[in-house]
Amino acid sequence: MLLILAGLRPALLKHKLVNVLVEACLCSGAKDDDTTSDPGKPQKVSKKKWRKKFRNKPASNEHLPWEERLADSVTPLWRLSYYDQLQLKQKHQERILLQLSDQLLCGESTQHKSLTQYPSPPRSTKLSFPLLPILPSPVRDGYRNKSTFSVNRGVDGNPKTVGFYVGTGKAGNIVCVNGDHLLNMPERHKLVARCYQDFLRLSALEPCLLFHDGGHWREVTVRTNAAGNTMAIVYFHPQRLTPEEIEVHKSSLVEYFTQGPGVICQLDSLYFQESSMTRCSHEESPYQLLHGQPHIHEEVLGFKFRISADAFFQVNQGAADSLYRTVREMGLPNGAREGGGGGTLLDVCCGTGAIGITMSPRADRVIGIELIQQAVEDARHNAALNQIQNCEFLPGKAEVVLPGLMEVLGSTTDSGGPLTAVVNPARAGLHYRVIRALRNHSSIRRLLYISCKPEGEAMRNFRELCCSPDPHRKLTGEAFRPTVAVPVDMFPHTPHCELLLVFER
Numbered sequence: 001m002l003l004i005l006a007g008l009r010p011a012l013l014k015h016k017l018v019n020v021l022v023e024a025c026l027c028s029g030a031k032d033d034d035t036t037s038d039p040g041k042p043q044k045v046s047k048k049k050w051r052k053k054f055r056n057k058p059a060s061n062e063h064l065p066w067e068e069r070l071a072d073s074v075t076p077l078w079r080l081s082y083y084d085q086l087q088l089k090q091k092h093q094e095r096i097l098l099q100l101s102d103q104l105l106c107g108e109s110t111q112h113k114s115l116t117q118y119p120s121p122p123r124s125t126k127l128s129f130p131l132l133p134i135l136p137s138p139v140r141d142g143y144r145n146k147s148t149f150s151v152n153r154g155v156d157g158n159p160k161t162v163g164f165y166v167g168t169g170k171a172g173n174i175v176c177v178n179g180d181h182l183l184n185m186p187e188r189h190k191l192v193a194r195c196y197q198d199f200l201r202l203s204a205l206e207p208c209l210l211f212h213d214g215g216h217w218r219e220v221t222v223r224t225n226a227a228g229n230t231m232a233i234v235y236f237h238p239q240r241l242t243p244e245e246i247e248v249h250k251s252s253l254v255e256y257f258t259q260g261p262g263v264i265c266q267l268d269s270l271y272f273q274e275s276s277m278t279r280c281s282h283e284e285s286p287y288q289l290l291h292g293q294p295h296i297h298e299e300v301l302g303f304k305f306r307i308s309a310d311a312f313f314q315v316n317q318g319a320a321d322s323l324y325r326t327v328r329e330m331g332l333p334n335g336a337r338e339g340g341g342g343g344t345l346l347d348v349c350c351g352t353g354a355i356g357i358t359m360s361p362r363a364d365r366v367i368g369i370e371l372i373q374q375a376v377e378d379a380r381h382n383a384a385l386n387q388i389q390n391c392e393f394l395p396g397k398a399e400v401v402l403p404g405l406m407e408v409l410g411s412t413t414d415s416g417g418p419l420t421a422v423v424n425p426a427r428a429g430l431h432y433r434v435i436r437a438l439r440n441h442s443s444i445r446r447l448l449y450i451s452c453k454p455e456g457e458a459m460r461n462f463r464e465l466c467c468s469p470d471p472h473r474k475l476t477g478e479a480f481r482p483t484v485a486v487p488v489d490m491f492p493h494t495p496h497c498e499l500l501l502v503f504e505r
């Protein structure tokens with residue numbers, strides 16, 4: 001299938017297509033309900049959205065093979081050369097930023113929602129700040145270090161099929177298609193998915209296709225690292241099974257992957273989460289280690305990171321290197337170099353501490369804030385692992401922790417050098433209270449915002465940072481202005497990328 005798909009590429013390398021796709025990306029705003037920060041993740045695409053997206057293609061894609069329909073949904077740019085993909089993303093980012101410029105020039109209300117509500121073309125034709133060329137991903141195929149495979153009815157009607165959805169639950173036309181041909185998936189992820197499917201077909205238990213309809217086996221998440229280690233996390237709906245009954249099935253899962261046919265996956269860790277909710281944290285329902293190592297490790301910019309099953313890590317290690325290098329270069333004031341001098345760095349939504357830790361040698365002090373407890377523990381561990389002593393990590397919601405922290409920092413930074421903030425929230429953007437706390441703290445002169453969906457909720461945050469002071473909304477601090485933007489391609493073959501936007505005042 002891969003060969004067939006690869007063979008089709010040159011036929012569609014048209015600049016017109018690039019323009020159509022730029023429009024489509026912007027209009028669609030990559031609509032989905034997923035609040036995590038991984039736009040390269042397969043998403044459900046309805047027929048209607050599909051038609052709107054690809055107006056130059058036949059109205060229906062139903063004549064296409066299932067694999068091609070899936071590839072078009074998960075990796076819609078797979079037909080383009082990598083050069084054309086980058087061009088498209090650059091234009092897409094430029095257009096988003098032009099619309100931001102429009103909104104800032106017109107002083108539009110900070111309460112507007114997202115760019116998806118601004119379908120008209122931007123009025124500005126020139127940006128008031130530089131947009132640097134997109135940084136390419138060093139690896140283009142098989143770059144993902146985390147994939148989640150669903151379980152549902154396959155093309156042949158078999159309900160124990162592991163793959164990705166084509167269609168939507170709402171339209172009642174979901175088909176689960178195996179992802180072996182997807183360009184962004186590494187071989188190891190595909191292998192684990194195939195083995196999990198084999199295991200399900202051997203199991204006496206039914207899969208959980210719809211939450212209210214019974215069934216047990218749910219999706220599997222596979223995480224890998226550059227060193228070749230593999231972690232699998234199997235999600236399971238307990239329904240009315242007793243703990244003893246569940247134990248039997250957990251044992252059969254372990255046996256399959258450690259002594260049975262699944263041994264070819266060479267799993268370093270096997271986790272199991274029983275849950276009657278679609279997504280829940282370790283605190284809500286523990287990730288149970290059934291076999292092997294509790295963590296997976298990754299290396300970025302020469303720093304080592306421990307990553308828990310529940311913790312976020314950038315999905316493309318090579319591109320994460322480029323992103324963090326750029327953040328490090330642009331983040332701290334001139335004069336900051338190894339050994340400090342960069343003042344205090346706030347790492348808001350810090351995950352396992354990657355940004356703060358990679359910047360720590362140039363900062364005097366790093367304070368990270370993160371919601372997920374396991375990630376905070378990882379961040380603390382990672383600072384120690386890299387012999388770093390100037391980082392601290394605070395658990396909790398940034399909107400709860402940051403306002404109090406800013407009050408404390410008010411007095412200490414008077415003599416403690418500049419204060420810089422790096423924020424890297426999930427797609428839902430930052431809570432208004434976070435923006436207000438940052439904006440109203442006059443010591444922050446530079447703020448770096450990293451977003452994988454700048455046209456979404458992040459746009460609301462950009463406006464809140466840059467609008468004129470608004471006493472009604474208690475946004476009294478001096479306004480920021482964007483000074484430079486750098487796109488980083490974290491997700492080849494998809495229309496998405498990360499955008500680093502630097503604000504100063």
Ligand SMILES: C[S@@+](CC[C@H](N)C(=O)[O-])C[C@H]1O[C@@H](n2cnc3c(N)ncnc32)[C@H](O)[C@@H]1O
Nearest residue numbers: 037312349350351354370371397398424425426
């Ligand atoms: C896109 S990830 C970035 C993580 C980290 N900066 C990195 O580069 O690896 C967003 C992180 O924000 C965390 N998060 C989401 N909502 C949050 C909130 N309200 N307060 C603090 N952290 C939050 C998520 O758990 C996740 O770790």
